[in-house]
Amino acid sequence: MTAIRTVLARRVWDSRGKPTVEAEVVLESGVIGRAITPAGASTGSGEARELRDGGPALRGLDVQQAVRNVVGPIREALRGLDATDQGGVDAAMIRLDGTRDKSRLGGNAIVAVSLACLHAAAADARVPLWQHLAAGRRVGLPVPEIQIYGGGAHASARVDLQDFMVVCPGAGNFAEALEMTAEVYYAAGARLAKKGALQGVADEGGYWPSFRSNEEGLSELVRSIEDAGFRPGQDVAIALDIAATQLQQPGGRYALALENRTLSADQFGIMLERWVDAYPIVSIEDPFAETDTEAMKAFTKRVGHRIQIVGDDYFVTDADRIKTAAAAGACNTVLIKPNQIGTVTEAYAAVKAAQAAGFGAIVSARSGETEDISIVHLAIGWGVPQLKVGSFSRSERMVKWNEGIRIEEALGSAAQPFAAGRLFKRKAA
Ligand code: 2PG
Numbered sequence: 001m002t003a004i005r006t007v008l009a010r011r012v013w014d015s016r017g018k019p020t021v022e023a024e025v026v027l028e029s030g031v032i033g034r035a036i037t038p039a040g041a042s043t044g045s046g047e048a049r050e051l052r053d054g055g056p057a058l059r060g061l062d063v064q065q066a067v068r069n070v071v072g073p074i075r076e077a078l079r080g081l082d083a084t085d086q087g088g089v090d091a092a093m094i095r096l097d098g099t100r101d102k103s104r105l106g107g108n109a110i111v112a113v114s115l116a117c118l119h120a121a122a123a124d125a126r127v128p129l130w131q132h133l134a135a136g137r138r139v140g141l142p143v144p145e146i147q148i149y150g151g152g153a154h155a156s157a158r159v160d161l162q163d164f165m166v167v168c169p170g171a172g173n174f175a176e177a178l179e180m181t182a183e184v185y186y187a188a189g190a191r192l193a194k195k196g197a198l199q200g201v202a203d204e205g206g207y208w209p210s211f212r213s214n215e216e217g218l219s220e221l222v223r224s225i226e227d228a229g230f231r232p233g234q235d236v237a238i239a240l241d242i243a244a245t246q247l248q249q250p251g252g253r254y255a256l257a258l259e260n261r262t263l264s265a266d267q268f269g270i271m272l273e274r275w276v277d278a279y280p281i282v283s284i285e286d287p288f289a290e291t292d293t294e295a296m297k298a299f300t301k302r303v304g305h306r307i308q309i310v311g312d313d314y315f316v317t318d319a320d321r322i323k324t325a326a327a328a329g330a331c332n333t334v335l336i337k338p339n340q341i342g343t344v345t346e347a348y349a350a351v352k353a354a355q356a357a358g359f360g361a362i363v364s365a366r367s368g369e370t371e372d373i374s375i376v377h378l379a380i381g382w383g384v385p386q387l388k389v390g391s392f393s394r395s396e397r398m399v400k401w402n403e404g405i406r407i408e409e410a411l412g413s414a415a416q417p418f419a420a421g422r423l424f425k426r427k428a429a
């Protein structure tokens with residue numbers, strides 16, 4: 001009865017008002033699984049390709065062909081397959097697509113179907129998705145990494161750094177981490193408003209600030225943590241996503257447009273290390289561009305024992321890239337975004353590769369999101385210890401934090417201990 005009867009798709013809209021793909025997998029039992037594809041703005045060049053229609057309408061961003069691919073060839077290929085065989089379903093789509101980057105059918109078509117199939121299998125088993133994935137293993141809530149200020153490609157580069165985020169090593173559980181973050185978010189907004197530096201919110205709901213330098217964002221964030229009544233570093237610490245692929249210029253230098261200067265990779269690394277010394281930073285994502293392996297290795301060697309160094313564009317959720325980086329000593333943590341690689345099976349392979357390498361992992365949303373809550377369930381069910389969803393406003397973000405609250409409640413005392421304190425106790429230089 002878990003055989004796939006049909007696959008449906010439609011165009012829906014994401015948090016930036018852009019078209020995206022929603023897919024439904026319908027089983028012979030009548031059970032339906034549904035998922036929506038998110039979209040990045042600061043994308044890695046190695047990501048699965050989104051199929052967009054081009055042309056004058058909707059700035060070329062429409063996804064009608066991707067929708068037709070789901071209800072045409074993908075439906076044809078999946079009909080009759082067993083939805084509980086996720087590997088088989090995903091392999092059938094990868095075969096049918098036939099390209100390395102899923103550009104023929106579209107990564108945006110494939111990932112919606114892949115996730116919808118997973119939802120259908122869980123629904124057929126009459127358990128929540130996280131429980132279906134956990135398959136009897138003890139699981140817990142991931143530590144949230146939450147944006148306070150947004151910049152880079154998500155705020156017209158008003159500040160060069162993309163995400164100024166917080167994590168809460170002082171939180172005893174997920175709900176408490178959210179509550180602490182809420183206090184910091186309010187405090188940060190109040191400080192910006194008082195300075196006349198509040199320009200609205202960026203794509204992921206973080207404040208859109210008008211700072212004079214990137215470092216001002218760090219000092220303001222520390223003061224916001226204090227204003228909220230917390231000890232910076234102990235209760236609430238800073239996590240950054242530099243998204244440095246966006247900052248690298250032809251020739252390899254890194255541009256800080258706000259500060260009207262460019263830096264060599266060495267100078268950029270020295271600046272970041274100084275920040276790690278001066279501020280309670282516990283995590284830096286994409287400190288260098290996706291191709292700058294030498295700089296990534298050198299930086300990991302110098303500060304990787306003290307803080308989390310996360311590869312996003314650098315790994316694009318690709319298990320092979322993770323294995324290569326682990327051998328080379330680049331990064332120590334992997335960002336996991338299902339739509340970067342294109343199927344649930346391959347995203348899980350990236351989680352396993354990270355675990356095998358002794359790396360940390362963070363399941364992450366995209367800057368263009370929807371009401372889809374799949375990633376919360378993936379993080380919990382797969383046992384991934386961290387979750388990044390953007391900021392603490394806008395419902396495409398809050399729907400995911402709120403889902404975590406429900407699951408924490410459902411797990412009750414059966415939950416694995418919350419890992420924030422263990423993960424983010426900063427080590428000495
Ligand atoms: C990132 C994500 C989320 P985007 O860089 O980590 O912040 O952004 O979805 O635009 O790639």
Ligand code: MG
Nearest residue numbers: 241243285312
């Ligand atoms: Mg990133």
